[in-house]
Amino acid sequence: MKKLIALIALLAWVPHHALAQDAEAGRKKAEACAACHGIDGNSTVPQYPVLASQTARYIYLQLRDFKRGRREDPLMSPMAANLSKEDMLDLAAYYASQKFNGQNSRKTDGDIERGRAASDAALCTMCHLGGFSGQNEVPRLAGQHYEYTLKQLNDFKVKNRTNDAGNMTAVVRTISDEDLAAIAAYISILR
Numbered sequence: 537m538k539k540l541i542a543l544i545a546l547l548a549w550v551p552h553h554a555l556a557q558d559a560e561a562g563r564k565k566a567e568a569c570a571a572c573h574g575i576d577g578n579s580t581v582p583q584y585p586v587l588a589s590q591t592a593r594y595i596y597l598q599l600r601d602f603k604r605g606r607r608e609d610p611l612m613s614p615m616a617a618n619l620s621k622e623d624m625l626d627l628a629a630y631y632a633s634q635k636f637n638g639q640n641s642r643k644t645d646g647d648i649e650r651g652r653a654a655s656d657a658a659l660c661t662m663c664h665l666g667g668f669s670g671q672n673e674v675p676r677l678a679g680q681h682y683e684y685t686l687k688q689l690n691d692f693k694v695k696n697r698t699n700d701a702g703n704m705t706a707v708v709r710t711i712s713d714e715d716l717a718a719i720a721a722y723i724s725i726l727r
């Protein structure tokens with residue numbers, strides 16, 4: 537009997553949690569975000585990150601961090617303030633399921649080769665994976681706006697952004713500003 541109750545409890549639990557991440561519900565909720573991030577997460581403004589094809593886990597964690605004040609931005613923090621956990625999971629599932637359209641802001645006159653060499657030397661892809669395609673809580677960076685990526689790298693360097701459990705602030709500490717700009721340019725042309 538105890539086993540049966542445990543089984544029923546498990547069955548009741550599984551669909552409930554599967555429903556908790558609902559991309560269709562997220563599509564509707566994302567209307568509030570479209571003015572800055574684009575309707576499908578393909579933002580056209582270089583200061584607003586592309587969210588299309590970003591990993592769901594990373595998007596969820598960032599929304600949670602903005603809400604808790606662990607990451608701060610005058611435009612973004614108020615947008616996360618009233619989201620429930622379910623909202624965040626739905627939004628994350630929605631953007632993760634959208635296709636990156638390749639229309640991001642690129643810096644093609646940057647020193648791409650220098651950026652590639654500097655990111656190889658710093659072993660960035662050990663965490664971000666080959667082609668900076670991302671996994672779980674480590675974000676996809678390929679095709680992110682040049683300006684946004686460079687701002688984040690600088691924010692980590694001067695510790696304006698510290699919600700990274702030390703992963704990023706430690707890596708960029710010893711990288712020159714010129715190399716960071718070259719890395720952001722290299723990342724912006726990846727697909």
Ligand code: HEC
Pocket residue numbers: 565566568569570571572573583584585587595596598599608609611612615616627675687
């Ligand atoms: C008024 C413009 C604006 C609106 C509206 C807005 N955002 Fe943002 N969002 C930003 C900016 C700016 C940043 C980058 C902040 C920074 O530079 O650190 C950002 C960052 C993010 C990030 C972090 C992405 C990353 O790569 O780290 C996520 C996730 C996000 N927004 C989701 C949302 C969601 C979901 C909504 C709607 C509920 C929303 N945003 C509405 C401006 C906006």
Ligand code: HEC
Pocket residue numbers: 585597654655658659660661662663664673674675677685688689699700701703704707708719
């Ligand atoms: C030890 C693992 C690790 C290494 C090595 C690493 N990263 Fe990261 N990176 C992370 C994690 C984890 C995050 C997400 C931090 C958070 O949750 O706020 C991140 C976030 C970022 C972001 C912010 C993305 C966004 O959308 O806001 C950028 C940009 C970035 N990394 C670039 C790099 C570059 C360039 C290198 C190499 C110079 C590098 N990373 C090396 C783990 C790593």
